[in-house]
Amino acid sequence: MMTIMPIVQLILLSNAASNEIKEVNIVIVDRDQSESSRLLNRKIIANDRFNLVAIPFSSSTAKDYLQANKADIVLEIPNDFERKYVRGERPKLQMLVNAINGQNATVGSGYLNTIIGTFNAEIIPNTLRTTPATAQFTVASRNWYNPELNYKHFMAPGILAELTALLTIVLSAMNVVRERELGTIEQINVTPIKKWQFIIGKLVPFLCVGMILLTVGILVSKLLFDIPIRGNIGLIFGYAVFNLIAVLGLGLLISNFADTQQQAIFVAFFFIMIFVLMCGLFTPIESMPKWAQYLTIPNPLAHIISVSRKVLMKGSGFWDIRWEIIYTILLAIVFNALAIWSYKKQT
């Protein structure tokens, strides 16, 4: 039960949580109706990410599509399109983007720009005998480490890391407080058990659960999504031990302070929300404001996501992830020291 639910989440979320835009609805207003404009049209439609909604004649009809949310992008080709570029003047295309969904808008217009760019590169030199003095140069970009820009490769390790942390923090946060509710903690407190022994006794079982989940999760990601495993998988597991200890320490710390399980869950979710939204999975840490970037240092989730991506996708070694390791070990020490300190055998 404990591992099945996260695995289901892993499969679902890796497929659904993606920045990849698969369908961009486009409306093209072709006022030129020339050979060149039709060529451009065909090029756009040939791309299977674009879904041609309509080819109206007026721009006002096109705007209606935008208004009705039926189109993401309106491309308007002016009536002097072919004439202008045969003359060597630079024709101007108008692109209207429905930016309500910012992601769709930027990614979709990016696609469209690329297509127009290639159109430029292919067509213009052919038709223009007189090559302009301003020689065009193109930027050929290649996406390293994930050449096909496969979002599942990118998301799956991150989501897995996130789910593991989530499960372990909830389990540990509920644990001590549950014993307090049941009254079993009193029986433990009248024994000569040392505080650190108690905390270790709580840590180890959850650490095992976490490691099992991680193993199953990586296996499932490999089988289902064929995620690359370029680095040393042992490095990931070795690092994960420290990371889980840090997360569990925080969970136990929460549990020590909570009076009821509801309270523990409430506080645990406070941290989970911050950790998840600021871990770099959905928003790259580099694009956060400076202060927020510093806030990701005490976030164990940010470190494990960074490590899993670096090691799995880039094949990074020990030295490349040294900062993550150092920060995580510090966090593990701080959280667990606090957990031991805040566990009171005596009131």
Next chain:
Amino acid sequence: MNTSTVIQVENLTKRFGNFTAVDTISFEVKKGEIFGFLGANGAGKTTAIKMLIGLSKPTDGMGKVAGFDIAKEPEQIKKNIGYMSQKFSLYNDLTVKQNIRFFGGIYGLSKEKIRQKTHTILTELDLESVAKKPVAELPLGWKQRLAFAISMVHEPEIVFLDEPTGGVDPNVRRQFWETIYYVAGQGRTVFVTTHYMDEAEYCDRVSIMVDGKIEALDTPNTLKKQFNATSMDEVFLKLAR
């Protein structure tokens, strides 16, 4: 301190804010004694016990249990005492055997000792048939007797029982007291709180707490004479009125 005195308390006090739960109590308990600790609900019994077993720090006064200071050496005390509370506190999802092994392990018993103890407890309590069942499935009476046996797993000098017979049937109560006598016969001290006045009669000495103070302390017979009563019930009612 007399060598045969195992619990010694002087002016022990616990205050929570303005409320004084335990108000300057003093008493001594001798080795091998069955000491009854009586009082109405909210009289401060549980608070007093918690200070003696090192779960709660006294606000004032001093106390020694098994020769150790309750304020300064609670962990030393814990090695030498057993404790069983009214609230059932074994692990319900562990089996009978696992519970014995777990607590045996915490008290640092050797594997051999734990094996031996498990055997003794299972045969004495006649629990062999349910040894591999989760404790949750046992009837309350069995659970309480098991909890008592487990609180004694490390063979402590003193055992504290906080209302051990709450909610169990008369038959189990009788068995319970037989065990208490057996334990006291081995030279161990039993410190027991109860609401049942017939049980008070079984104790060697009894103290009665009212509003955080010990109002009476003597053998049941002397107390009955002192308060001109025929039973402990009457004594209690006269005091706790």
